Amino acid sequence: MEQPRRITDSFPRQRRAGRAPGRNKVKVKGRGCPRARPRVPPPAEEPPAAPPDPALLEMLRRFDLAWEYGPCTGITRLQRWERAQALGLSPPAPVREALLEHRDNPDVTYSLWHEYAL
Amino acid sequence: MFSEEAAPTAQGLLAPPSTEASTFARVPVSAYANCSQPFRLGERSFSRQYAHIYAARLIKMRPILEERARQKWGDGVAVRKLCELQVGEKSCVVGTLFKAMQLQPSILQEISEEHNLVPQPPLPKYVHPSDELILEDELQRIKLEGAIEVQRLVTGTILAVYGSEQDDGKFLVEDHCFANLPRPLPWKGPSSDRFVLLVSGLGLGSGSGESLLSTQLLVDVVTGQLGAEGEQSCAAQISRVILAGNLLSQNTQSRDTINKAKYLTKKTQAASVEAMKMLDEILLQLCTSVPVDVMPGEFDPTNYTLPQQPLHHCMLPLASAYSTLQLVTNPYQADVDGIRFLGTSGQNVSDIFKYSSMDDYLEILEWTLLAGHISPTAPDTLGCYPFYKSDPFILTECPHVYFCGNAPRFQSKLLKGEDGQQVLLVTVPAFSTTQTACLVNLRNLSCQPISFSGFGAEDDDGDMEVGH
Numbered sequence: 216m217e218q219p220r221r222i223t224d225s226f227p228r229q230r231r232a233g234r235a236p237g238r239n240k241v242k243v244k245g246r247g248c249p250r251a252r253p254r255v256p257p258p259a260e261e262p263p264a265a266p267p268d269p270a271l272l273e274m275l276r277r278f279d280l281a282w283e284y285g286p287c288t289g290i291t292r293l294q295r296w297e298r299a300q301a302l303g304l305s306p307p308a309p310v311r312e313a314l315l316e317h318r319d320n321p322d323v324t325y326s327l328w329h330e331y332a333l
Numbered sequence: 334m335f336s337e338e339a340a341p342t343a344q345g346l347l348a349p350p351s352t353e354a355s356t357f358a359r360v361p362v363s364a365y366a367n368c369s370q371p372f373r374l375g376e377r378s379f380s381r382q383y384a385h386i387y388a389a390r391l392i393k394m395r396p397i398l399e400e401r402a403r404q405k406w407g408d409g410v411a412v413r414k415l416c417e418l419q420v421g422e423k424s425c426v427v428g429t430l431f432k433a434m435q436l437q438p439s440i441l442q443e444i445s446e447e448h449n450l451v452p453q454p455p456l457p458k459y460v461h462p463s464d465e466l467i468l469e470d471e472l473q474r475i476k477l478e479g480a481i482e483v484q485r486l487v488t489g490t491i492l493a494v495y496g497s498e499q500d501d502g503k504f505l506v507e508d509h510c511f512a513n514l515p516r517p518l519p520w521k522g523p524s525s526d527r528f529v530l531l532v533s534g535l536g537l538g539s540g541s542g543e544s545l546l547s548t549q550l551l552v553d554v555v556t557g558q559l560g561a562e563g564e565q566s567c568a569a570q571i572s573r574v575i576l577a578g579n580l581l582s583q584n585t586q587s588r589d590t591i592n593k594a595k596y597l598t599k600k601t602q603a604a605s606v607e608a609m610k611m612l613d614e615i616l617l618q619l620c621t622s623v624p625v626d627v628m629p630g631e632f633d634p635t636n637y638t639l640p641q642q643p644l645h646h647c648m649l650p651l652a653s654a655y656s657t658l659q660l661v662t663n664p665y666q667a668d669v670d671g672i673r674f675l676g677t678s679g680q681n682v683s684d685i686f687k688y689s690s691m692d693d694y695l696e697i698l699e700w701t702l703l704a705g706h707i708s709p710t711a712p713d714t715l716g717c718y719p720f721y722k723s724d725p726f727i728l729t730e731c732p733h734v735y736f737c738g739n740a741p742r743f744q745s746k747l748l749k750g751e752d753g754q755q756v757l758l759v760t761v762p763a764f765s766t767t768q769t770a771c772l773v774n775l776r777n778l779s780c781q782p783i784s785f786s787g788f789g790a791e792d793d794d795g796d797m798e799v800g801h
Contacts (some may be wrong), residue, residue, distance in 0.1 A: 282471055285388035289381035292719050298722050302392045 434538030484690035489709035512705030533738030536765025538608025539582030577738030578630025578678020632745035679739035681708030
């Protein structure tokens with residue numbers, strides 16, 4: 216859809232983080248929506264890691280919702296795992312391995328409710 | 334004690350000066366370790382809720398309370414979670430206490446326009462006969478009634494209750510217990526008399542100079558410039574001075590300048606600037622002679638939430654040149670000559686005083702020790718940093734000296750525990766009102782007040798007294 220050219224088109228449009236809340240649940244893959252990123256050229260680095268499979272994300276979500284390890288909002292999943300370990304609650308080790316393997320993936324590191332403010 | 338050693342040589346004051354000047358070396362610092370690392374905050378992030386600190390508190394203290402419950406009510410007592418309770422079955426539940434208080438100041442009620450309420454003026458106590466106790470564990474909550482003193486307890490305490498659930502959904506309490514004294518520390522105290530001076534509430538910058546003379550007398554006693562040789566040799570046994578908060582007075586906190594117009598307030602300085610300069614000069618005199626630990630208090634220029642971080646050294650340029658000045662956190666924990674000191678500037682005790690029916694500061698101090706937590710009301714009514722990993726206010730080891738500053742009067746008590754713990758509880762009075770400081774003898778954990786007074790306004794020929 217061609218919009219008439221505006222003077223503000225010379226500045227890149229940036230979407231901010233307060234997007235619709237339901238978005239995250241539908242996405243299975245770990246990539247963010249390409250529209251949302253500011254128009255900068257993608258950094259040419261090593262190829263991105265393999266996206267985590269749905270079963271892994273499901274296990275992480277179950278770890279978030281398990282009440283034994285305390286509240287999950289406001290801290291990363293790894294911080295919650297470390298805290299559970301320090302308090303002697305023996306959290307499952309596969310969760311930590313998955314968190315360390317996909318450390319650069321925000322859908323893996325942050326908790327289920329990360330997009331919500333507090 | 335202090336005065337008994339000094340008394341025989343008191344007539345030295347009226348003798349001509351001796352030919353050689355006697356010098357008294359202060360007792361050397363034999364062992365000092367600052368153990369307040371859990372109270373230091375590095376990077377601070379406030380984007381968290383307080384649920385984490387409550388969860389960490391409950392998870393950490395649950396095993397301790399289950400152990401106590403088994404000791405008190407037998408090994409076979411059924412420890413249940415609230416979701417596993419059966420109606421009528423006698424069981425023990427461990428959880429966090431919440432006290433629903435009618436008079437508790439609520440920000441939501443104040444700003445709610447439909448109520449049209451005038452904000453409630455601050456009351457000395459917010460207790461009300463209609464307060465209720467609710468026990469919460471990780472998943473559920475239940476109302477408590479029965480053999481439990483509703484007025485005495487405060488929100489945030491972890492306790493174990495023994496009783497049964499009733500048909501109406503409330504829990505009938507037959508007995509309850511707290512975490513009790515934590516495990517004892519080995520005794521490594523000195524074999525000879527050594528004193529630590531505890532002072533709090535210097536209250537500088539208050540505009541009235543009444544306590545300034547007393548403050549100067551205090552500094553003179555500690556630095557050995559007062560009294561005959563007996564007094565001076567006793568003062569040489571003071572190995573440390575701990576200033577427990579409220580170095581500045583509440584008057585320095587006045588915020589009138591915010592409401593006035595800019596052109597009226599252009600040249601005014603905050604009252605705390607002048608007060609900090611006075612504090613710097615006093616600390617300079619003290620630091621040249623004795624190690625000093627300075628804890629911030631409620632009215633001091635540092636952060637408001639507990640744990641309060643140390644005052645910044647750039648505010649005390651003259652005194653921070655000396656390595657004897659230590660700026661420490663509130664609460665403060667340290668090993669002095671083998672004796673573990675733990676204390677606060679009094680905000681935790683005065684907050685519990687407001688929300689509980691307990692009136693005696695020493696009683697509240699003892700109660701916090703028995704409840705196993707320095708300040709259970711944080712973060713509910715007392716500002717607290719949102720910790721998430723652990724709650725640093727939980728008492729894991731029993732200190733030898735447990736003090737709180739800014740109390741209305743001096744009180745002390747030696748508490749003996751079942752496992753051989755010996756704790757000296759001291760409520761350090763506010764110096765600006767009572768002109769009293771505390772001397773703790775590390776050899777036998779005894780404590781005596783030392784009070785200073787100057788000329789009164791009423792009497793013409795009043796004496797300068799240094800009373801013991």
